[in-house]
Amino acid sequence: MDDYIGTTRGADPHRGSDQAFTSATPQGPAHRAGWEQPESRKGFFTDTSICIGCKACEVACKEWNGVPQDGIYELLGSSYDNTGALGASTWRHVAFIEQRKPLGGQTTGVTIGVPETSVGADVVLGELSADFDGSAGTDHSALDLFGSLKPAKAPDKPLVDLGMPAFDLPSASPEAGERTDFRWLMASNVCKHCTNAGCLDVCPTGALFRTEFGTVVVQDDVCNGCGYCVAGCPFGVIDRRIGDKNKPKDDIANKNHGVAQKCTLCYDRLGEGLTPACAQACPTQSIQFGDVDELRERAQKRVETLQAAGVMGAQLYAEDPEGGVGGAGAFFLLLDEPEVYGFPPDPVVTTADLPRMWKNAGFAALGLVAAAATAFVAGRK
Amino acid sequence: MSPDADGARSDDRDVDYQLGQQESGSKAANPERSDGDRLADAAIRAVPGTEGQGSASATARRTGGGGRGRRDGKKGGGRRRKGRAEEMMVPDATFTSYYGRQVVKATPWEADIPFYLFAGGLAGGSTLLAAGADLSGRPHLRRNSRIVAAAGITTSLLALVHDLGRPERFYNMLRVFKPTSPMSVGTWILSAYGPFAILASGTEVMKLLPWRFGVVSDLVDLSARPAGLVAAAFAPAVASYTAVLLTDTSTPAWHDAHRELPFVFVGSAAAASGGLGMALAPLAESGPARALAVIGATVELVVEHRMEGSMGLSAEALHLGTPGRLMRASKILTAAGAAGALLLGRRSRAGAVVSGLALVAGSVCTRFGVFEAGQESARDPRYTVIPQRERLDAKRAAQAAGREPAVPPTSVRPGPPADSAQTTDPTSTQETTS
Numbered sequence: 001m002d003d004y005i006g007t008t009r010g011a012d013p014h015r016g017s018d019q020a021f022t023s024a025t026p027q028g029p030a031h032r033a034g035w036e037q038p039e040s041r042k043g044f045f046t047d048t049s050i051c052i053g054c055k056a057c058e059v060a061c062k063e064w065n066g067v068p069q070d071g072i073y074e075l076l077g078s079s080y081d082n083t084g085a086l087g088a089s090t091w092r093h094v095a096f097i098e099q100r101k102p103l104g105g106q107t108t109g110v111t112i113g114v115p116e117t118s119v120g121a122d123v124v125l126g127e128l129s130a131d132f133d134g135s136a137g138t139d140h141s142a143l144d145l146f147g148s149l150k151p152a153k154a155p156d157k158p159l160v161d162l163g164m165p166a167f168d169l170p171s172a173s174p175e176a177g178e179r180t181d182f183r184w185l186m187a188s189n190v191c192k193h194c195t196n197a198g199c200l201d202v203c204p205t206g207a208l209f210r211t212e213f214g215t216v217v218v219q220d221d222v223c224n225g226c227g228y229c230v231a232g233c234p235f236g237v238i239d240r241r242i243g244d245k246n247k248p249k250d251d252i253a254n255k256n257h258g259v260a261q262k263c264t265l266c267y268d269r270l271g272e273g274l275t276p277a278c279a280q281a282c283p284t285q286s287i288q289f290g291d292v293d294e295l296r297e298r299a300q301k302r303v304e305t306l307q308a309a310g311v312m313g314a315q316l317y318a319e320d321p322e323g324g325v326g327g328a329g330a331f332f333l334l335l336d337e338p339e340v341y342g343f344p345p346d347p348v349v350t351t352a353d354l355p356r357m358w359k360n361a362g363f364a365a366l367g368l369v370a371a372a373a374t375a376f377v378a379g380r381k
Numbered sequence: 382m383s384p385d386a387d388g389a390r391s392d393d394r395d396v397d398y399q400l401g402q403q404e405s406g407s408k409a410a411n412p413e414r415s416d417g418d419r420l421a422d423a424a425i426r427a428v429p430g431t432e433g434q435g436s437a438s439a440t441a442r443r444t445g446g447g448g449r450g451r452r453d454g455k456k457g458g459g460r461r462r463k464g465r466a467e468e469m470m471v472p473d474a475t476f477t478s479y480y481g482r483q484v485v486k487a488t489p490w491e492a493d494i495p496f497y498l499f500a501g502g503l504a505g506g507s508t509l510l511a512a513g514a515d516l517s518g519r520p521h522l523r524r525n526s527r528i529v530a531a532a533g534i535t536t537s538l539l540a541l542v543h544d545l546g547r548p549e550r551f552y553n554m555l556r557v558f559k560p561t562s563p564m565s566v567g568t569w570i571l572s573a574y575g576p577f578a579i580l581a582s583g584t585e586v587m588k589l590l591p592w593r594f595g596v597v598s599d600l601v602d603l604s605a606r607p608a609g610l611v612a613a614a615f616a617p618a619v620a621s622y623t624a625v626l627l628t629d630t631s632t633p634a635w636h637d638a639h640r641e642l643p644f645v646f647v648g649s650a651a652a653a654s655g656g657l658g659m660a661l662a663p664l665a666e667s668g669p670a671r672a673l674a675v676i677g678a679t680v681e682l683v684v685e686h687r688m689e690g691s692m693g694l695s696a697e698a699l700h701l702g703t704p705g706r707l708m709r710a711s712k713i714l715t716a717a718g719a720a721g722a723l724l725l726g727r728r729s730r731a732g733a734v735v736s737g738l739a740l741v742a743g744s745v746c747t748r749f750g751v752f753e754a755g756q757e758s759a760r761d762p763r764y765t766v767i768p769q770r771e772r773l774d775a776k777r778a779a780q781a782a783g784r785e786p787a788v789p790p791t792s793v794r795p796g797p798p799a800d801s802a803q804t805t806d807p808t809s810t811q812e813t814t815s
Binding site: 085203204222237241257342346347366375 | 553554564618
């Protein structure tokens with residue numbers, strides 16, 4: 001089971017020059033694919049510990065890449081997720097996980113009860129008197145920005161709760177009680193741009209190719225939609241796009257219909273020296289774009305920081321060059337086990353077993369010849 | 382059997398929508414769903430990250446085998462009958478997933494592909510039969526087998542092109558030759574095999590026609606034997622590479638079968654081509670076809686049984702639901718066909734026809750069963766998560782044992798199961814939370 005790392009690599013005479021299989025080579029996947037002077041390998045480090053689930057990445061990706069609508073975006077009943085999974089028309093997917101787990105070792109800075117100086121707690125607003133005309137003697141210090149918009153309070157009537165949202169901190173109300181163990185995990189998923197990419201290995205048309213940035217991209221005008229890459233991907237990223245027959249052919253819904261589609265790491269933007277749209281749009285730098293080598297160091301420091309701070313379960317995912325996909329170009333810092341986020345726990349590129357498969361198929365073919373020969377000898381009677 | 386992707390997608394959403402409800406509520410709201418039930422069960426068992434969730438067998442056992450944890454109420458008959466054997470096979474593992482959603486994607490392939498698996502195998506086996514019949518002087522067996530091979534490979538190619546997302550671009554397959562892509566290798570095998578198989582059948586077809594085409598007919602007649610032999614050289618590859626086509630994927634039930642599936646597939650090809658050969662040829666000539674059919678059926682049955690033992694968890698997909706029914710039908714038809722070929726094949730033409738057709742039907746069921754089992758195993762996250770989780774835990778355990786002193790004693794721990802005391806370790810919470 002472990003021999004897919006290392007021992008079967010590099011020694012396979014079947015492997016073509018564009019195949020990503022010798023992850024140990026220092027030049028990286030682009031060089032292996034035949035680029036004589038590749039750019040530095042580019043990728044994403046997605047730090048899910050600071051993801052706020054805003055989905056700006058999903059939107060920016062769709063806008064920049066002209067990705068058609070995927071479903072009708074209704075909530076799926078799984079927290080705030082409304083896209084479900086990566087697919088042909090969802091190249092960034094934000095996962096939402098609600099857990100009864102404590103935020104290990106973290107403090108929010110919130111104390112239980114009403115803070116003395118809390119805004120809105122005891123500041124009287126809206127004393128908008130009739131003599132508010134700038135005349136002397138009126139104390140306007142109680143007015144704030146909203147004061148003029150609020151009706152004067154009638155002191156003799158009891159206040160009625162209209163159920164409007166308060167400006168108080170959630171913990172300020174006396175009923176708030178103790179904080180419960182609860183955390184909300186959010187993570188923006190994306191194509192991993194694997195070093196050993198299953199989709200690329202199994203593509204029979206050469207539509208999937210390794211770019212000079214070490215990323216994996218589909219050529220829309222070459223792919224004939226055989227669908228092999230869909231099953232080739234160990235992460236379930238790539239899919240075949242299905243158009244809408246009710247719409248005209250040039251409608252965006254039918255763009256690249258029947259063709260395998262996935263994240264391109266904004267190949268067009270990279271060529272111009274720009275940051276991919278999702279990373280550009282991310283407001284918290286949860287999605288970090290850069291040279292993979294540098295991102296790896298950054299990720300290592302970050303996970304060590306979190307672990308030292310007592311954030312339980314903090315771990316890097318798909319980053320290890322010794323892993324089953326040879327280290328992904330897009331890797332993640334997770335706060336729980338990979339499968340919690342919908343990732344496979346220990347993905348291995350399927351072509352790692354391919355030499356053995358061809359060998360078995362060869363034996364089987366010889367067996368068929370032997371069986372046929374035997375049949376004619378035995379069936380002579 | 383393969384819903385179009387739109388259907389699958391909306392179905393997914395329905396199921397997910399029910400996650401927030403009580404389990405009994407979702408069941409009651411959905412009394413008629415069958416495929417949905419299964420997904421909903423899986424989904425309810427697998428709320429993300431909160432707690433460990435029982436596998437089907439574990440849940441079933443916990444609830445006394447009642448409806449609650451069973452994966453599929455309507456399709457559970459066969460499973461319950463053979464419950465013991467399967468429970469032994471299924472590790473009593475628990476797993477976590479993201480709202481029960483699948484991890485890897487099932488291929489968008491539809492019935493075209495399992496049909497091709499069958500027809501390609503039938504063509505490959507028939508070409509070998511035809512070559513042998515040609516060399517050993519069995520004109521009827523040769524004629525039938527050549528025509529079957531040509532028809533099989535032609536319909537295969539049409540099915541393959543039809544299944545593409547962009548059929549008009551099929552020729553892009555011929556841009557490259559990639560040994561890492563079994564589909565590319567297969568394209569070139571078929572490109573080499575197809576024309577010769579069709580050419581070899583030309584002479585047989587023309588003999589059936591009432592008129593001749595002069596010198597063209599002469600040339601076709603002359604080239605029949607060489608073409609048939611060249612086709613026979615590629616035929617074994619046609620029959621066996623399709624196994625690699627399936628196993629070189631991340632689809633659990635296909636990839637896990639990669640040791641044995643090529644032998645199952647060539648066995649199935651031999652059984653189908655031998656079966657059809659003995660059904661169509663007169664008794665005097667069908668001896669080799671019978672022998673090939675019996676050998677093929679035996680290999681298929683024996684190796685398939687071994688395959689189920691070596692696949693691990695995903696072997697379960699071969700026993701449940703539609704794929705389970707197909708595989709059971711395949712075993713019965715193949716065994717009955719082989720027995721019929723042995724006992725009746727030599728004596729009675731009717732017996733030969735019936736057993737031969739049973740073998741053909743068995744081969745069809747094998748191909749569709751294996752295909753559908755793979756698709757099911759991709760749609761259910763347990764087949765992806767549980768084996769990988771076990772592998773990962775084993776790796777981590779080995780790592781921890783290897784460098785014990787490197788682990789810092791206090792809060793700085795090597796990430797992963799750091800909060801296992803909380804709930805990450807599913808087994809620890811299995812009993813307490815459910």
